[in-house]
Amino acid sequence: MSKLRVAVLGAKGRIGSEAVRAVEAAEDLELVAALGRGDSLEALTDTGAQVVVELTTPASVMDNLDFCVRHGIHAVVGTTGWTDERLAQLNTALAASPGTGVLIAPNFSIGAVLTMKFAEVAAPYFESVEVIELHHPNKVDAPSGTATRTAQLIAAARQKAGSAPQPDATATGLDGARGADVDGVPVHAVRLRGLLAHQEVLLGGEGETLTIRHDSLHHSSFMPGILLGVRRVVDTPGLTFGLEHFLDLK
Numbered sequence: 679m680s681k682l683r684v685a686v687l688g689a690k691g692r693i694g695s696e697a698v699r700a701v702e703a704a705e706d707l708e709l710v711a712a713l714g715r716g717d718s719l720e721a722l723t724d725t726g727a728q729v730v731v732e733l734t735t736p737a738s739v740m741d742n743l744d745f746c747v748r749h750g751i752h753a754v755v756g757t758t759g760w761t762d763e764r765l766a767q768l769n770t771a772l773a774a775s776p777g778t779g780v781l782i783a784p785n786f787s788i789g790a791v792l793t794m795k796f797a798e799v800a801a802p803y804f805e806s807v808e809v810i811e812l813h814h815p816n817k818v819d820a821p822s823g824t825a826t827r828t829a830q831l832i833a834a835a836r837q838k839a840g841s842a843p844q845p846d847a848t849a850t851g852l853d854g855a856r857g858a859d860v861d862g863v864p865v866h867a868v869r870l871r872g873l874l875a876h877q878e879v880l881l882g883g884e885g886e887t888l889t890i891r892h893d894s895l896h897h898s899s900f901m902p903g904i905l906l907g908v909r910r911v912v913d914t915p916g917l918t919f920g921l922e923h924f925l926d927l928k
């Protein structure tokens with residue numbers, strides 16, 4: 679059986695360099711391009727890449743995906759910064775390129791995907807819920823894509839269940855002290871040397887709290903999810919948002 683031809687964008691970055699090694703080590707995949715900032719995207723078509731793993735920056739991802747989708751190259755995207763407007767733009771591009779698949783995964787690690795799922799399930803059973811994400815200080819975006827997605831899933835689950843707004847008597851204080859408001863869920867971002875990627879979901883009810891915590895201790899935690907995405911996206915046209923759809927965890 680012929681190997682899937684894979685390219686990595688952001689190949690010199692923290693996660694991109696790990697992804698290069700993971701693709702090289704996979705027997706069913708062939709790394710045909712490893713591109714960094716300033717490299718021409720023509721290398722993707724020249725080398726016949728079938729799937730691109732996009733791990734760059736929120737500022738670069740849209741142009742890169744536009745090129746891939748226009749050329750019928752599937753993409754597995756870990757880069758953050760997704761908004762409704764960006765997703766609509768991507769969906770429009772995909773509609774013009776039937777058969778092309780794009781997976782956007784706010785987080786590729788199985789523990790983080792499960793954290794989101796557990797938080798979604800638990801959220802309607804508690805009065806209060808807040809998200810704290812903790813990352814290395816070189817991260818350019820805040821809050822993290824994972825925390826934003828977690829808060830959105832929590833908010834949707836609470837709305838569906840008819841949950842009341844969260845109790846919060848805060849009337850005065852410093853701007854930002856209560857975190858960012860993502861669909862009514864407070865999200866707090868910590869940047870600390872020594873950390874990699876961590877998240878806590880704090881849930882509180884009468885006389886009890888529940889804490890769901892996940893820690894990515896090494897970039898290797900994201901590799902099984904990236905490889906799964908590469909293998910599945912080629913048979914999944916259109917936009918898939920969240921690795922849970924490839925884990926039968928919806």
Ligand SMILES: NC(=O)C1=CN([C@@H]2O[C@H](COP(=O)(O)OP(=O)(O)OC[C@H]3O[C@@H](n4cnc5c(N)ncnc54)[C@H](O)[C@@H]3O)[C@@H](O)[C@H]2O)C=CC1
Binds near residue numbers: 714787
């Ligand atoms: N979904 C997930 O599980 C994960 C997602 N990420 C996300 O992946 C992205 C990258 O994270 P890091 O590796 O930590 O950042 P990084 O800054 O270490 O790496 C990004 C790399 O992309 C390169 N780059 C920028 N524009 C480019 C372009 N147009 N073409 C090719 N390369 C380009 C940069 O020069 C840099 O080497 C971030 O958005 C981060 O949040 C990171 C870890 C896990």
Ligand SMILES: O=C(O)C1=N[C@H](C(=O)O)C[C@H](O)C1
Binds near residue numbers: 784817821
């Ligand atoms: O920048 C990172 O490191 C990470 N980014 C992703 C995010 O913003 O959620 C995934 C993970 O948290 C690591």
